[in-house]
Every structure is written in structure tokens, then in C-alpha cells.
Amino acid sequence: MNYRHAFHAGGFVDVVKHLILARILAYLALKPAAFRVIDTHAGIGRYDLESEEAQRSPEWREGIGRLIEKPLAGRAAELAKPYLDAIARENPKGGVRYYPGSPLLTRHLLREQDRLFALELHPEDQRKLAKLFAGDIQVRVTEIDGWLALGAYLPPKERRGLVLIDPPFEERGEFSRLAEGLAVAHRKWATGIYALWYPLKDRRQVNGFIADIKASGITRVLRAELTVRKPQDGELFGTGMLIVNPPFTLEDELKVLLPPLAERLAQEGRGGWTVDWVRGED
Numbered sequence: 001m002n003y004r005h006a007f008h009a010g011g012f013v014d015v016v017k018h019l020i021l022a023r024i025l026a027y028l029a030l031k032p033a034a035f036r037v038i039d040t041h042a043g044i045g046r047y048d049l050e051s052e053e054a055q056r057s058p059e060w061r062e063g064i065g066r067l068i069e070k071p072l073a074g075r076a077a078e079l080a081k082p083y084l085d086a087i088a089r090e091n092p093k094g095g096v097r098y099y100p101g102s103p104l105l106t107r108h109l110l111r112e113q114d115r116l117f118a119l120e121l122h123p124e125d126q127r128k129l130a131k132l133f134a135g136d137i138q139v140r141v142t143e144i145d146g147w148l149a150l151g152a153y154l155p156p157k158e159r160r161g162l163v164l165i166d167p168p169f170e171e172r173g174e175f176s177r178l179a180e181g182l183a184v185a186h187r188k189w190a191t192g193i194y195a196l197w198y199p200l201k202d203r204r205q206v207n208g209f210i211a212d213i214k215a216s217g218i219t220r221v222l223r224a225e226l227t228v229r230k231p232q233d234g235e236l237f238g239t240g241m242l243i244v245n246p247p248f249t250l251e252d253e254l255k256v257l258l259p260p261l262a263e264r265l266a267q268e269g270r271g272g273w274t275v276d277w278v279r280g281e282d
Helices: 012-028 052-056 064-069 074-090 102-109 123-132 146-152 174-188 203-215 250-265
Strands: 036-039 046-048 098-100 115-119 139-142 161-165 193-200 221-227 238-244 272-279
Touching: 012 064, 012 074, 012 102, 012 161, 012 193, 012 221, 012 238, 012 250, 036 102, 036 146, 064 074, 064 250, 074 098, 074 102, 074 250, 098 102, 102 115, 123 139, 146 161, 146 174, 161 174, 174 193, 174 203, 193 203, 203 272, 221 250, 250 272
Parallel strands: 036 115, 036 161, 115 139, 161 193
Antiparallel strands: 046 098, 193 238, 221 238, 221 272
């Protein structure tokens, strides 16, 4: 499965992933101490939804487009506000032509004392990302394999922050690399927050991945999944994230956000969600 960001920007996967990212960053910003975000597979940062890539597969219409057409209400709207405000800042004329990927969304939510390390292996994408953040002293863009960088960049000097691991799943074995990469990173920085994205396409592969995480001995692992259709013929039917050392508020926040998201993002009348603990405290 090729999940290169440009072809799927603003789709239901991005909506769920980036809402979770925004909630984690909002929590980190509650304390005055600086934090750092390490984005291991950063992409290009800003996506033009009228570009050839986006038009070839306009998944944003079934993602962020639906939230624009039918906004969230009540407590869910309050929780989604940082995410939606960042999108609005990218689209001052209204609508949603430009969609912020994870590094740009993160940048909108940083304070003056916080930092972002954005890692991207694809040379063309890295150049676009570096141009986007040129002159920004709070952002460092590096052309490097995010998997290799996990060991080199941890722990951050701030000792607070988030590692976002969002691989494109272009090659076989990504689930194994995801589990192994987390284990390596966690050994170097056991107190950090980690958010790992994975596609819901083959439930057997996902179950094997979850089993590997359980076997690793890592504790405090929260799982959030949202499905938009019934599983069929190996097609992408949902999106998942594992959050290690999640903010204590996150579980309840996701139980507020995911039900209305499942209703709005469902395709063919099918939508579901799950928030549970893969492994809690020992």
C-alpha cells in the first residue's frame, strides 16, 4: 500500500491523526517548560488540494471536507478547535484549499520556547519542507531516514515532548519496523510521548503488530481506531494510532471526538471507533 502524503492529504486518515496530534500538543503547552516534537516522516508540510496529486485522489472531500460541511458541536468542537484553527490560518479566504501536514500543523501549535525536528528521507519532499520553514529558528528540517534518526535524536534536551512516527507504508515489513523502532526509541527515552500511525487494511497484520507491542514490555499504550467502512478485499477501511505515555486527558477526549467523527466520516453508512488500552501500568 502506497500512502505517500500528497495523494491523500486531508482525507479521513489525516483528520483523525492530526486531531490526536493537536490534542497532545495542546496538553504539552499547558506547562510553561519547553517541549520538542520529532516528526520522523514529515512530508512536504503544506498540501495544495487543487494540485494534480490531490485531484487524482481527492480524499479530502471525504475527510476535512465533511468537517467543513458539517462542523462538530459542543465539547467535540472545543477539542477540535486548535486543529481547525490551524487549517483556517492556512486558508484566510475561507474554505480549505491548503491543508497543513503534521509539521506545519505542529508549527502552528508551538510556543516561542518549543522546537520541531522534521525528518524526511525523500529528497524532493525534504527540499520543499526546508523551503517552507526557511529562516524559522524553531524548526530544523533534516534529510534522513526517520527510523535511523530515532536513536540519534533521543532523548531531546528538553526532556519533554512527542515523537510522531507516521511511515508511508510503501514497503513490506513496515509493521515490524514500527514495533522495532518504538522499542529502540523507548529504551533511550522511556518517558517521552510517542504517537504511531498505522493503516487498517489487513486486520491480521494489525493484530500481529499489537502482539509485538505487548511483547515488548512497553507500558501505558493507548489505542485509538476509527473505521469508515466494512473490511473488504484488503482495502483501507480505517485508521489507527498507538499513543505511548499519553496525556492523562487524552483517553476521555478521544471518547468525545471519535463518535461524531465516525458518524461524519463513515462511507456507505458504516463507521466505528475504539479507544482502549493495549497495555496499562504494570
